[in-house]
Amino acid sequence: xxxxLNVWRQDGPTDQGRFEHHHVDCTEDxxxxxxxxxxxxxxxxAGESPVAFDHDxxxxxxxxxxxxxxxxxxxxxxxTTTCQLHMRQFADGDEITVEPFRARAFKVLKDLVVDRxxxxxxxxxxxxxxxxxxxxxxxxxxxxxxxxxDEAFDYAACIGCGACVAACPNASAMLFSxxxxxxLALLPQGRVERTTRVTRMVQAxxxxxxxxxxxxxxxxxxxxxxxxxDAIAMLNREVMAANLSPR
Numbered sequence: 001x002x003x004x005l006n007v008w009r010q011d012g013p014t015d016q017g018r019f020e021h022h023h024v025d026c027t028e029d030x031x032x033x034x035x036x037x038x039x040x041x042x043x044x045x046a047g048e049s050p051v052a053f054d055h056d057x058x059x060x061x062x063x064x065x066x067x068x069x070x071x072x073x074x075x076x077x078x079x080t081t082t083c084q085l086h087m088r089q090f091a092d093g094d095e096i097t098v099e100p101f102r103a104r105a106f107k108v109l110k111d112l113v114v115d116r117x118x119x120x121x122x123x124x125x126x127x128x129x130x131x132x133x134x135x136x137x138x139x140x141x142x143x144x145x146x147x148x149x150d151e152a153f154d155y156a157a158c159i160g161c162g163a164c165v166a167a168c169p170n171a172s173a174m175l176f177s178x179x180x181x182x183x184l185a186l187l188p189q190g191r192v193e194r195t196t197r198v199t200r201m202v203q204a205x206x207x208x209x210x211x212x213x214x215x216x217x218x219x220x221x222x223x224x225x226x227x228x229x230d231a232i233a234m235l236n237r238e239v240m241a242a243n244l245s246p247r
Contacts, residue, residue: 001028001092005039007051008099013107019097028088032075033058033065035087052111060084060224063161067112068099073163073222081161081224101162103171105209116162118208119176123160125204126197127180129189148186155183157225164219170211175219177205178235179227185238195245198238 003024010017024042026035033055040050054064065082069075075085090096098112106114144152158179165173181198184190190197213232220229 001026001087001090003035003087003090003093004095006095006097007039007111009051009111010100010108012110017108026087028086030087031058031083032067032069032085032087033083052109052113054113055083058083061159063159063163063224066101066114066116066161066163066166068101068166070097073101073166074161074224078221079224079226081159101166103162103165103210105171105173106162106165114162116160118210119160119162119165119173121208122173122177122201122204122210123180126193126200127184129184129193131189131192142188144187152183152186155179155186155227155231158183158223158227159225161224163222163224165210167218167222168211168213169216169218170214172213172219173205173208173210174213174232174235175223175227175229177201178231181238182231182234185234194238195242198235199242202235202239 003026005022005024006019007022008017009020022039024035024039026038030038033053036051036053043050054066056062056064058065060081060083063081065074067074067082069082069085074080074082075089077085077089100106100108100112100114101116105118106116108114158176160176162176164175165171181201184197185194215229217229220227
């Protein structure tokens with residue numbers, strides 16, 4: 001199959017950037033990143049600069065393969081990262097536009113690679129348990145109901161890829177932050193620090209320049225792990241409880 005690619009090229013954060021147009025021959029069994037590998041091999045052979053894009057595991061686990069494909073973070077297939085998107089999702093002769101994740105907090109380092117360390121700093125602000133929980137407990141020793149455990153596990157599935165930020169019209173990191181807050185708030189080990197955790201993470205999110213949530217729901221629609229916006233409702237409740245609790 002033959003594909004026309006409109007690819008964003010940018011030499012660095014201060015470069016204006018522009019689109020380049022390429023024609024690529026690929027098979028429907030190729031992953032989207034393998035199709036880019038084919039393009040880069042051709043560019044390198046021609047003495048041109050390859051397209052820079054981020055990737056690591058290529059198994060849908062790490063979330064580094066952050067691309068906006070035809071206006072959709074990670075592409076048109078729901079619940080899928082870019083590396084797990086295959087060319088069979090497209091038709092022969094299709095024209096595909098590929099851009100980096102765009103947000104005020106995400107600086108473009110080169111081409112399709114953005115700096116997503118602001119998400120790391122939000123996580124470092126409180127998305128952890130620092131109190132002593134002792135040695136690893138025996139299985140089923142902690143009284144956690146299955147429904148609660150399943151809900152916490154669903155929120156813990158967040159891979160921090162930033163698709164929610166790229167999809168949001170406000171470039172909000174609320175789904176990412178709320179998934180981290182909700183995961184720990186539901187577990188006994190995380191309840192000791194729940195007040196300080198949510199306060200610090202929300203402050204860090206605002207400091208990094210992420211926008212606010214106005215309930216568009218684009219974050220849930222683009223999340224490769226299909227995390228529900230119910231997490232945002234829980235974060236709002238945690239913020240309210242933190243504001244009402246004695247300091």
